Amino acid sequence: MRVRAAAEGDLDAAAELLDELDAAQAAWRVFSPRPGHQDEVLARYKAALDDPDSLLAVAEDGDRVMGMALARVIVPSSFSDERAIELSSVVVHPSVRHTGVGRALTRAVARFAGDRGVERITLKVFAANRAAVRFWEAVGFVPRAVQYTATADDVLVRIESDPGAETSSSTSSSKPAHRE
Ligand SMILES: CC(C)(COP(=O)(O)OP(=O)(O)OC[C@H]1O[C@@H](n2cnc3c(N)ncnc32)[C@H](O)[C@@H]1OP(=O)(O)O)[C@@H](O)C(=O)NCCC(=O)NCCS
Numbered sequence: 568m569r570v571r572a573a574a575e576g577d578l579d580a581a582a583e584l585l586d587e588l589d590a591a592q593a594a595w596r597v598f599s600p601r602p603g604h605q606d607e608v609l610a611r612y613k614a615a616l617d618d619p620d621s622l623l624a625v626a627e628d629g630d631r632v633m634g635m636a637l638a639r640v641i642v643p644s645s646f647s648d649e650r651a652i653e654l655s656s657v658v659v660h661p662s663v664r665h666t667g668v669g670r671a672l673t674r675a676v677a678r679f680a681g682d683r684g685v686e687r688i689t690l691k692v693f694a695a696n697r698a699a700v701r702f703w704e705a706v707g708f709v710p711r712a713v714q715y716t717a718t719a720d721d722v723l724v725r726i727e728s729d730p731g732a733e734t735s736s737s738t739s740s741s742k743p744a745h746r747e
Pocket residue numbers: 588591657658659660663664665666667668669670671691692693696697698699701702703705706
């Protein structure tokens with residue numbers, strides 16, 4: 568198994584792996600992807616091929632691509648100019664999981680970060696993706712932020728079914744004025 572930067576000829580295999588990843592994550596998505604979302608991601612992979620601040624890494628077994636990872640230099644914080652590597656689209660073909668491919672891809676991304684003088688790597692993972700959470704923790708990542716989400720209806724049901732918590736509903740339907 569060899570990890571290298573992807574080339575144009577790897578994009579079909581990357582599209583198949585993206586299908587695999589989308590299927591694996593479909594049940595956990597909060598928001599439904601808009602039509603054409605996959606094409607947008609594939610365009611991002613293509614753009615990464617010529618971008619010195621991006622790496623689409625592929626793991627190759629013989630002439631078959633069995634895994635990939637996308638790394639991009641970004642400025643993730645709204646209050647800092649510090650750069651970080653955003654790691655996404657990490658997926659290994661099911662037939663070769665647990666054989667070190669994910670680890671090898673992540674090593675390539677960590678080396679890319681060092682080459683670009685970037686200290687930190689960030690990624691998002693669905694909390695329900697227990698296998699991936701264990702994988703990320705095994706290779707050194709720690710959770711630093713948790714995104715909570717609920718439908719407004721669920722929140723209202725929960726709050727309004729708690730009789731002790733009700734104070735006044737006088738503002739419940741008045742929307743704050745929006746100023747341009
Ligand atoms: C998560 C994923 C990329 C891991 O890739 P992998 O090639 O199977 O991982 P590796 O074989 O390199 O595992 C490295 C270490 O991570 C841990 N690990 C990996 N998969 C694990 C699992 N399912 N359960 C527990 N620990 C796991 C182990 O400690 C492992 O070391 P070991 O093999 O010495 O025990 C792969 O399972 C995958 O493609 N999952 C579906 C897509 C996905 O969820 N991507 C991540 C989105 S954030």
